[in-house]
Amino acid sequence: MIDKRYRSAAEIVAQCPSLQDGATLLVGGFGDAGVPHQLLLAVRDLGLHDLTIISNNAGSGDGGLAALLQAGAVTRVVCSFPRSAGSVVFEELYAAGRITLEIVPQGTLAERIRAGGAGIPAFYTPTAYGTPLAEGRETREFDGRHYVMERALRADVALIHACTGDRWGNLTYAATARNFNPVMATAATSTLAEVRQLVEHTPPETIITPGIFVTRLVAVAA
């Protein structure tokens, strides 16, 4: 019988072979909505080093991503908008030169991850053409318009937050807590999901992330 459910966030991360020093992690969430806070805290407790984090923001306050940054586990961040209210930890590490930052336009970030999950190594987009974010990048003209080549993004592990999950790993999401989570679920060697509620069965038409994209899941307090 397929059963992807684990008992605790600590157990799910401890038994994930992809979580090692130097790993790249996709982390879901936009602002504070849909951030896998409990998984991030569990990863922090593993004491890993030299992680790369791909996420829209760079953590606010001292929860979740900020806690992982504070622990010194992260040396590189790929994101679209690190400058958020309360993203103090990241700002300090960046100012101190202890973390490198790659800024990616938000739609390009989402599409690079989508491409990574769909087996597409690169694509062309007009976004950022002629701007500092496209400097040194391969460009090409199609039908009179200029495009920048962007490479796909994949990761060793995706940490995502969902509303409900079942033993097959089928997931649903709450309102805008969906954001990057379903896209990131497709683009990692191991996708770990924290859900607010485990359910026996998910009505098929309501499933947003089919279980094929989910390696393991755990219920966390909402």
Add this chain to the structure above:
Amino acid sequence: MMTPLSTQDIARRVAADIAEGAYVNLGIGLPMLVADHIPPAREFVLHSENGVLGMGPAPLPGAANPDLINAGKQPVTLLPGGSFFHHADSFAMIRGGHIDVSILGAYQIAANGDLANWALPGAKLPAVGGAMDLVAGAKQVWVMLAAHVAKDGQPRVVERCDLPLTGLACVDRIYSDLAVIEVTPKGLLVTDLLAGLTPEALQAKTGAALRFAQNCRVLRAA
């Protein structure tokens, strides 16, 4: 005595220019005021980059849902007919040309429609968000300026931007406290001018050559 338009006046004018049935993305900050001035009996659909169509006003006190936020990470509501979707779909709407109007703030706009609105010299931390995707993908890009000139008196509408660009030749129209200006292949065309302001006075506050429409309309503060 001429009174420049207030930010609410500018927002009211922008809202009046949005066509019935349009899909509209409002940038963070000043553009968000447009949502407060939708004319009665006009329906347009507000898109938020983090995965909402049919975004409604802020919730009543005590009714905020932390899962339902806008691009500025503020709590919002969902109107009847609204929907939620993930980030790759949200930016497929933006990058695929499905959004009718993108309304943004700006630091500088050039006579050819180049836009600079994401990076200031000396900023501690770069952050771009979805701006580059919006200007590359939306059918129309409108810029709102709370003040036609910067605080130091320098024009914001210029011959050539010297700040880092968000996009090339992407702005279609500028709404400021003094005028409405179309960006045309022949340069900047003033279609509306503040009551009591002469064309020469507007030109003196603008860093690029202006033409004035023959039937140039009069803008009045409320």
